[in-house]
Amino acid sequence: MSKIWLITRREYLTRVRNKTFLLSTFLFPLVIILFIVGSVLISTQTHTRQRIAVIDANGYFKDYLKSDSSISFDFTPGLDTLNYAKHGCTAVMIIPVLPEGQRTIYRLKYKTQLSLAGRGDLEHRVDEAIVDHMIYEKTTISRGRLDSLRNTSHIAELATFEDNGKTARASNQGMSFAVGYVSGILIYLLTFIYGAMVMRGVMEEKTNRIAEVVVSSVKPFQLMMGKITGIGAVGLTQFLMWIVLVVGLAVAAQGFVSAETWKEVQEVQQASQMGNASAAGHVSDAANRIYAINSAVDSANLGVVVVLFFFYFIGGYLFYSALFAAVGSAVNEDPQEAQSLMMPITLPVIFSFFIMTAAVQDPGGPLAVWASIVPFSSPIVMMARIPFGIPTTVAWWQLGLSMLLLILGFLGTVWMAGRIYRTGILMYGKKPTWKTMWKWAFRAS
């Protein structure tokens, strides 16, 4: 045991003392933030402006179709399917006479494809124009009255609550989605980063032939476990530093908020608890925004998320890093060999990532549920589901079973990897296949 500790200590200290450790600790969150901000920016910026020429055989769309910044309509006479592009339009919509009580097809010809959301938006506008036209035609209501009714009808706002039996907690789908997505991506990245670190460490020991010196003093299993726990401790240290960084930044940010605004924030809070959002209508924008952030953070249940994140990070790390260690012990100097042997390990991780992206959209779906229980994918997928609430979205039995299976899973992979490792670490020459590694793992000792 003390020898594992010695090895852990060395693995930990040599990495933490390294300058690249500090650098990567601070660069990694920066890269993640840039990545998230960048992808959000790109997804909002790519919303292209559509200018659609309309050829209307009914004659009334001109009065009802509403243009705005994302889609505008052009009713200039003389526009047709041949010259619309010349007039600066991105598409031309041909609406034939629409007889009542019969579904009729209208067409859109385009140079620039509409996005999926853009298509839904366009359909909605055309439908609304038809409804408006019908109401105006069939009733005695005036145009002005109809428009003002429409404008003043936006008075209901949906708030969702998670039912926890006696209490209910305000929930925020957007925040749960974001926290789940970020947690899933983090576990995915960390599994690869630290798994690869373990593999490179093992390969280094093997190619340097230091392994032979060390295993004449300690058991190969101790050497492998020491490496895994040492690098795992590096990961935890890094993660703790990130938490300190985030909490520190949050506290610093709060320091910039004036006492006045805090008071207003409390007012908003009280008002919203009484179920009357407009009562606090006089408070400043800043207070409203802070309240929104605070309630979103509350709704994501960050305490539980962080604790479980630690569990799934450690569990997933042990599960996969043991396999990475086994691969590292089997290959020789050539990194190409490692690539091909890594495939069976990286594939389930990548699959888990894709399942995770689906799980944040539908955290209660059967795929998400089962993938969050099976230990191959549970660290990534379960972390994407947890922010949606325990025990509402994630039932207690699912969480319990998932954690139990993950513990059994990593005990299994560590055991198997230990057996591959002790043979592989001293084996030079031909690259082993998965079949021979399987034999190393399961033959009688």
Next chain:
Amino acid sequence: MNILEVKDLRKTFATQTAVDQLSFELEQGSIFGLLGPNGAGKTTLIRMITGIFYPESGSITFEGRPFAALKDSIRIGYMPEERGLYKKMKIGEQAIYLAQLKGLSRQEATRRVKDWFARFEMQSWWNKKVEDLSKGMGQKLQFVTTVLHEPKLIILDEPFSGLDPVNSNLIKEEIYSLAKKGASIIFSTHRMEQVEEICDHIILMNRGKKILDGTVSGVKQEFKENEFRITLDSPAVIDPDTNIFQVLESDDTHFRVQISKGFRPNDVLRYFIDRGHGITSFTEILPSLNDIFIKLVEGTPNARQFHRI
């Protein structure tokens, strides 16, 4: 007393028998040469003695008790042929770490590392990294880490490769002094002149089996071909009909002769004395270990590296 007794040791891998019913004994304080061509099974044998591999059958007795790899590892020092050190780790730290793995306390390890570094004039290296060392310096460091915990049994696989003559001698002196202090040394090498110089006892392995076992002088006696070199004070013409010896080489006054069966060196001397020649020197030519090994392993598939240079 024998520090190590190996009996009927056997280890097979999927395709071949690496060590086949091998037995030998190692006396305390002696320097033991383990010889054999590449692929003879030396490394496998050493790995079993160091507890890295478990033997399939047979027994290893260490200091009179059955060998227990984990408990005895502090009493064994092993320097593998392929040197192994952490490239990015500072040298002092590294030596202390390896000694701690053997079971020394941190204080004790630090004290001994400082001691050895002083003896090898390596103090200034303490904070250097292994990747900054030359091959020879790395070798010295590796030797220090091997003997730091004062093992009773030291196993050295090609300890002199890459060392210049000065450092070679330094290590050689240390080996002698360790043996004098009671450590037993197993010395595995291809370099026969070093074996002749250093080893008391040798075994030769080929294809997993022991094919020779004895002291260096004993082996030479066993394989000698009764050849002598004789120098005379005046030119001589040898009677072609003599059956006492055969002339292998000659110029006027120097002869290399092989004594025929049933005759003794005295008969050769008498032959020349009877003919009135003065003898200025007469020496026996013993075969070199290299010759013996070439003779023994020649023709087997693994004998390549023993070709005469």
